[in-house]
Amino acid sequence: MLDVYHEEGRKEIENSPFVAVIADETTDVACEFQLVIVFRYLCKGRPVERFWRFYMLDGHDAKSNAECILNVLQPLLIHSPNKLIAQSYDGASVMSDKNMLKNELQVLYQRDELSTTSEAVSLSILLNEEGLNCTFQETLKLLVILITILMSTSEAERCFSRLKRIKTFLRNTMKEERLGALDMFAEQHFVNGIENFNNKVIENFATKKERRMDLIYRKL
Template sequence: MRGATAGVQKKIQDVYPNAHYIHCYAHQLNLIMQQATSHITKVRIFFSNLSGFSSFFSRSSKRTSVLDKVVAHRLPASSNVRWNFHSRAINTVFEHREDLIRCFESIQDSGDFDPITIREAGAFAMLLEDQDFKFFLQLFHHIMPHVDLLYAKLQKKVIDSVCIQESIQQFQQDIQKIRNSLHSMVGQSSVGSSQPVKKRRTLSVEDHERIAAEVCDIILGHTRERFSFTNHLVSATLLQGDRFEQYNTAFPEDALSNTLKAYPVLNRGKLKTELTLIYSKEEFKACCGAVGLLQLFMENNLEEVFSETVTLLKILITTPMTTAEAERCFSTLKRIKTFLRNSMTQDRLNALAMLSMEKRLVTEMTDFNKNVIEKFAGQKERRAKFMFK
């Protein structure tokens, strides 16, 4: 797809030279986190150990029953394709670490499990007490919420390049704050050790701070590299509401030149006149993103007055920043229609796929489960008596 010499990108640009290729930004974020967690040995080991918790319990319903009884919370599985799965696993282990230790100890002491299970439970209990594991758990407990927030913004259907630039800049600022506060974070993780540090740690405090700084630097470096803006995205800076006051003082000639290189169809003189007027008006400064600015023009019948700006806004809005949603549809179908469920009808497959893809929408509907049960129970007479019937 992205091949610059013989890929689909090249074939399209041979016919339409002004077409712009944009790598899916949600996928780019996943690649950034993979780079940050795979190049450092200790961090790679941490995530390998983290994924072992969910697999330990998923292999046995007997183990899961102990988990439900002691911890009362399931451990989500990790996924390299969607990093919010890692975030859920990190948050769960971080918040229930003491409960998980008691769970593994109860498995060891119960006498109802085989030697392999007892040995693995003991290893996981020791891992949760390990100072290196606890430090990396705390580090990524601080980092992952910012990754989740950016990932959620990149998945919005109404996202545009203006909002993306603001979101990425905020993400970089948040990671930089974590980078600057590493010394205090490392100091907190070393408090509470009753034994000397060297006996409790495989890494020193300085090593922890160095590795954490390297993780943050990799994230920041790859964010700047992978989210480098083309002329298409640079043109979005012309319409960032938080910069209108700055542009009213000094007009962004460079951004305008890059915009005209990307879209020669635009009239330079008319576009500059329209933008100068937009930058000077207070009512335009409150608009959030290209969508909000275009809606303001439409509501007040200003399309003809700002014709060149409206053309640029429509280009920015209709260019997709992310394509992960379409890929997740195929992943959903692969999970639903398995070898054991290969005989389901097309209507049932469509319904199950829609419920899975639009899970967030379903959870926000009031009394959804109750309405489904009542509809199912009222379809026809059955031998079983339904309590909602």
């Protein structure tokens, strides 16, 4: 199930123009170092924060954290490394043509339905719904960057609250893969939105290795 969950998450990240990463660490009940990674990006015009997984670290230092985060990011952004932005990011290429952005903003604020919209998310959705995403390309890129930039690490902190409920003293030998898979169930809204999720899980399980019985039914 976690494989299917990650595959659908990869598709969303590939279709998103930008992505931000949230990472935080803690020591669990078994005194093991846990790093949680959460991704923030736009999905269908709205910002989402997807829990990715817990990772057990060998060391409690910056080097161990950096290596783990880079190992997770590399396969996700191998074809588009510039997609990753951070809160301190201030060199956006969309600002290179300042005159174009200035002209778009001037036209935008002349329209009553657009000038009265005060939130970045609402304005981004409105531009897409009105079919103006091609007209206001630079403005839309700027809005997407503002929405994707992280405001806090609250989502990562919530993951640690779930960690305490999952990995208790009675289950303190639980390893990384099972822990991440169990915490995946907290992303119920995302999982429920995956089309044919059950069938995808069954196919993934059946094709992972050779089995005595053919678990995939195929119509002739």
